[in-house]
Amino acid sequence: MKKIIYIDMDNVLVDFKSGIAKLDSDTLEAYEGKLDEVPDIFSLMEPFPHAIESIHKLAECYDLYILSTAPWLNPSAWIHKLEWVQKYFGKEKDSLFYKRLIISHNKNLNTGHYLIDDRPNNGAKDFKGEWIHFGSTEFPNWHSVTEYLLLETK
Numbered sequence: 487m488k489k490i491i492y493i494d495m496d497n498v499l500v501d502f503k504s505g506i507a508k509l510d511s512d513t514l515e516a517y518e519g520k521l522d523e524v525p526d527i528f529s530l531m532e533p534f535p536h537a538i539e540s541i542h543k544l545a546e547c548y549d550l551y552i553l554s555t556a557p558w559l560n561p562s563a564w565i566h567k568l569e570w571v572q573k574y575f576g577k578e579k580d581s582l583f584y585k586r587l588i589i590s591h592n593k594n595l596n597t598g599h600y601l602i603d604d605r606p607n608n609g610a611k612d613f614k615g616e617w618i619h620f621g622s623t624e625f626p627n628w629h630s631v632t633e634y635l636l637l638e639t640k
């Protein structure tokens with residue numbers, strides 16, 4: 487049986503800054519300090535560098551799920567996260583993340599072996615498996631994460 491990996495979206499799978507870069511200055515000013523509440527912001531975001539090809543590699547040896555948090559005060563983000571996953575990975579039954587998108591503010595409640603997340607927030611630091619701290623010195627990018635996880639299967 488394959489081991490389970492949960493993958494965070496913002497700044498792991500999704501390049502949050504790529505969406506911010508597309509906002510005009512008025513919007514940036516109005517939402518300073520709470521940019522994740524900008525309406526439609528998630529639909530503007532592009533994949534994090536090397537995320538897509540890394541996911542496809544990992545999918546050969548692991549059971550993958552997306553485990554993300556959507557802002558409580560930005561309902562459109564909940565919709566756009568689903569649409570983002572469908573845009574980049576497909577929406578058909580045989581697509582990689584078909585019915586495998588979990589939105590949670592309590593990531594510690596999910597059972598599995600690994601969680602790839604850039605922040606300790608929303609239960610990530612209390613995850614019962616191994617928290618792979620994306621962006622840390624140990625796991626600065628998708629290359630280091632993929633290399634580590636593929637070695638773990640040997």
Ligand SMILES: [Mg+2]
Pocket residue numbers: 494495496497498603604605
């Ligand atoms: Mg994140």
